[in-house]
Amino acid sequence: MNRTLTIAKREFRGYFNGPVAYIVVCLFLLVMGMFFWSPFFIANRATVRGMFDLMAFLLLPTAPALTMGLLAEEKRTGTIEILLTMPVRDTEVILGKYLAAFGLLAVLMLCTLAYPLSVSSLGHLDWGPALSGYGALLLEGGAMLAIGVLASSWTDNQLVAFFTSAVICFAFLFMSRFLLFLPPGVASIVEWLSFDYHFDDMARGVIDTRNVIYFLSVIGFSLALAFRSLESRRWS
Amino acid sequence: MSDVMIEAQGLTKRYDGVLAIDRVSMEVRRGEVLGFLGPNGAGKSTTMKILTCFTSPSEGSAKVNGCDITTDSIGVRRSIGYLPESTALYQDMLVLEYLEYAAEIRGLAGADVRKRVKVVVDETGLGDVIGKQIRALSKGYRQRVGLAQALIHEPPILILDEPMSGLDPNQAVEIRDLIKDIGRQRTVILSTHNLTEVQIACNRVLIISKGRIVADDTPEGLRDRAGKSRCVVNVLGKDSALALACEQTFAALSGIERVRKLEDAGDGELSFEIIPKTDEDLRPLLFKTAVDKGYTLVGLRREGQNLEQVFRELTTGSDKPSTDARDPRDTRDKAAA
Structure with missing residues (x-):
């Protein structure tokens, strides 16, 4: 566990040693600021419901950008050789890197707390749905980061990792919008698999353990695959 | 504890059907500085990657410090310090940060980290650059950081892949002397294609060619031969x-x-x-x-x-x-x- 945290700590600091974290956080907040307020005043209601949809959408480029380098860059530069010949298990490597990305996501979420806080100063904000919305966002973001770690384990090219995870996340985010074109039996499965289906309830303030378990499963499954992919180097 | 620190038997590795090493067997004893000599592509790095558990052999087995490379890879990795051929370090870290990180991941904590970092910094002569970013260092200093990283947990075995390549002659001599010093207390395997280095630094030489060991002798013995x-x-x-x-x-x-x-x-x-x-x-x-x-x-x-x-x-x-x-x-x- 200690080693997982050591890796996470190094990786988290690494975000701030380079430009990545600053660019990602700034862009995220900037775009949010641009798109949050205008519909807010048109609707003229003290709610942050729209914010979560917006943020979920913004995570699509953000999460892959945070994870693209985690393993791909180590493979490209060769630093992975020292890392994996230290007495750490592959699971600890994957988990440590994932935690670092998740930590940055959490920081990003903290920054956006400014919105509900300022909304609550303008009118009466119901904090219940706001908090469950944050929970949903952390879960969905966590799932996207796990997919990103997986994509990063497949390649030694950051850009390839970025687009691979962006495409997979895009599919999960938007597949529920194509249900009309699918036969009914398949449609319900696809709907159940989509992020939206599980995200919407929680963003509205309904916490259903099934939704939580869904996102945790996506995270677990992706990380397990990433572990497999990292391990496969031994047999290639 | 036996005196045999590394024992390999019939190590074979195939990459996509190409034979990288072919039934490599060897024994390295405590206190030996073994030169692993061969042309590029002969299989030196592959052998080292197997011994450090970075990759697994297709066939054969090996024990490092009594730990089997397939069943107790963590034990193997605890016993070794490894400097890969690329000497790839995290460019964005400070030398001090990097060494502390290496110490922590090796399971050291608190005061031990500081103590060991200080020792290896002295040992490898990194005192002047401790606060610099690794990307700003010369190749010679990076190599020292790589060595320091490999020494931080006082491993009984050091595996160094081409530690002197790409250095200018002065740096190469410094690193070589450093390795010689280190080798007094430890078992060292170093690979190189530079014969002078082997003659000076090593007390045993293994020559590998096309994936096979073709000679195993002292430098003097080889010359006599x-x-x-x-x-x-x-x-x-x-x-x-x-x-x-x-x-x-x-x-x-x-x-x-x-x-x-x-x-x-x-x-x-x-x-x-x-x-x-x-x-x-x-x-x-x-x-x-x-x-x-x-x-x-x-x-x-x-x-x-x-x-x-x-x-x-x-x-x-x-x-x-x-x-x-x-x-x-x-x-x-x-x-x-």
């Missing part, structure tokens, strides 16, 4: 009558096994290669003979067969006897290439 030293004599003159006379005169001397006229370089000198029967120095005798016969002697030198020749013979697969030597000039050209 190469045969006796030879003398090269240069006499001023061009005509073939003189050449013949010289050849016969030298051949008639006692203690001489063979005389061979070397190819004419077109500089108005005749060159002869003279191989003695024993390892005795023939130069005084050759000098006196030349003076007695009135030959204008312009060159006389004795050459030991060096490791370089042995190395080339072993790794290019030629099975000609080593005394069937080439012209010294052509030896030098090839060495330079």
Whole structure:
């Protein structure tokens, strides 16, 4: 566990040693600021419901950008050789890197707390749905980061990792919008698999353990695959 | 605890059907500095990657410090310090940060981290650059950081992949001396294609060629294996009558096994290669003979067969006897290439 945290700590600091974290956080907040307020005043209601949809959408480029380098860059530069010949298990490597990305996501979420806080100063904000919305966002973001770690384990090219995870996340985010074109039996499965289906309830303030378990499963499954992919180097 | 620190049996590795190493077996004892010598692509790095548990062998088994590489890879990795060929370090970290990180991931904590970092910084001479970013360091210093990282947990075994490649001659000498120092207390395997380094730093040499071990000996043993030293004599003159006379005169001397006229370089000198029967120095005798016969002697030198020749013979697969030597000039050209 200690080693997982050591890796996470190094990786988290690494975000701030380079430009990545600053660019990602700034862009995220900037775009949010641009798109949050205008519909807010048109609707003229003290709610942050729209914010979560917006943020979920913004995570699509953000999460892959945070994870693209985690393993791909180590493979490209060769630093992975020292890392994996230290007495750490592959699971600890994957988990440590994932935690670092998740930590940055959490920081990003903290920054956006400014919105509900300022909304609550303008009118009466119901904090219940706001908090469950944050929970949903952390879960969905966590799932996207796990997919990103997986994509990063497949390649030694950051850009390839970025687009691979962006495409997979895009599919999960938007597949529920194509249900009309699918036969009914398949449609319900696809709907159940989509992020939206599980995200919407929680963003509205309904916490259903099934939704939580869904996102945790996506995270677990992706990380397990990433572990497999990292391990496969031994047999290639 | 046994004295055998590394024991490999029949290690074989195939990459996509290509044989990278082929039934490599070896034993390395405590306190040995083993030079792993071979041309590029011979399988040095592959063997090292297997011993450090970065990759697994297709066949065969190995034990490092008593731990099996497949069943107890964590135990193996605890016992080794490894410097890979690329010396890839996290460019964005400070030297101090990096060493602390390496110490923590090796399971050290608190005061131990600081203590060990201080020791390895002193040992590897990193004091001046401790607060610098790794990307700002010269190749020589990066190599030191790599070594420091490998030493931080006081491993009984060090595995260094080409620790001296890509360094300028001064840096290479410094790193080599450092490794020699380190090797006094530990078992070291280092790979290189530089023969001088091996002669100076190692007390045992393994030569690997096309994935197989072709020689296992001390540097001295390998040189002995190469045969006796030879003398090269240069006499001023061009005509073939003189050449013949010289050849016969030298051949008639006692203690001489063979005389061979070397190819004419077109500089108005005749060159002869003279191989003695024993390892005795023939130069005084050759000098006196030349003076007695009135030959204008312009060159006389004795050459030991060096490791370089042995190395080339072993790794290019030629099975000609080593005394069937080439012209010294052509030896030098090839060495330079």
